[in-house]
Amino acid sequence: MSRTIAERADVLPLLAEVFRAHGYEGASLARICVGTGLGKGSIYHFFPGGKEEMAAAVLDEISLWFHEQVYAPLRDGEGDDVQHGLDQMFRVVGRYFQSGRKICLLGVFALGGERDRFAVAIKHYFVEWMKALAAALERGGRDAATAAALAQQVVGGIQGALVLSRACDKPALFTHSLQRLRDDLRDAAGA
Amino acid sequence: MSRTIAERADVLPLLAEVFRAHGYEGASLARICVGTGLGKGSIYHFFPGGKEEMAAAVLDEISLWFHEQVYAPLRDGEGDDVQHGLDQMFRVVGRYFQSGRKICLLGVFALGGERDRFAVAIKHYFVEWMKALAAALERGGRDAATAAALAQQVVGGIQGALVLSRACDKPALFTHSLQRLRDDLRDAAGA
DNA sequence: GTCTATACAGTGATAGAC
């Protein structure tokens, strides 16, 4: 009996979950095989470079997804579309992290010992997010310094909320923080 | 040649650094021996329960330190001392995390696969912090709901800033966020 | 209290059968 998973891409979401649940060092090949439903042979067929290639591929996929779903709408909007891009960001991000039940793999890797190995991808993820958000805020009328500070506050606030909600085992904590951050941006815009 | 480290307590800070640098799973006994300068035999003499007991002891020590240095000043102050307690918190926390060069072990554990194992200690750390801060804000004149929301915002903001500064390899990012959070509390108090 | 020697399960990784 042999299942056939045609695409390597199909394994990536499963792999991501294993890394999210156990971190890079904790994601042993045994756990990876359970999580993906594949044997070692199959895994190494898709990722000859081993664990490092698996993690890199997962990070790439996440980065691409955020570029398309979050950064692009933030960058493209003009006028009223700026607010639309911001709303889109909070909506999509809330859904992505499953309202606080799922954590940020980039955040996990940023804090872990694997930071150095994937430093470029990790830094890129957060910097691009903050740049896209700051650009939208500037087009919304803020000066560059304020926009950058707000972007840092929001992206950092999201990461912190994920840590807190995970620590307290209270997903609602993430949801509320997300609302507060969104409202803070609106209030500051109105002021 | 045999060194004598009289107290088990002397090893705890060294152990903490190893866990901080590599996470729980990544902190192998080999790395622990290098980091502490002790052989396996000595390590197991101090911590017969192995790695789990080591991590638990480290978490206990950190928790105790925060109770004494952070939560207590927040709780004890009255009147002008409330602001003093808040200032003390930001000052001590900034110093503790070495202005963004050191990360929060509780945050690392909260995001890692080891969360379940140390769930009680992790939750306790963050909840006590938020409760002490909220209590101080209430004595400063806020209603309970606002105080709780602000406490969550500040503690979460600190964790997020640690993630971001680590990800971008920019400790100043943490310092600035800390200042901003402190100023936000002041402004809200004045309003 | 510290070290060395050792046990033995689990690690990442490879080769080859199907």
Add this chain to the structure above:
DNA sequence: GTCTATCACTGTATAGAC
């Protein structure tokens, strides 16, 4: 493309010498 068998190595943990 998937599996099983197997590799050398590192993992945690223990026992006993000094």
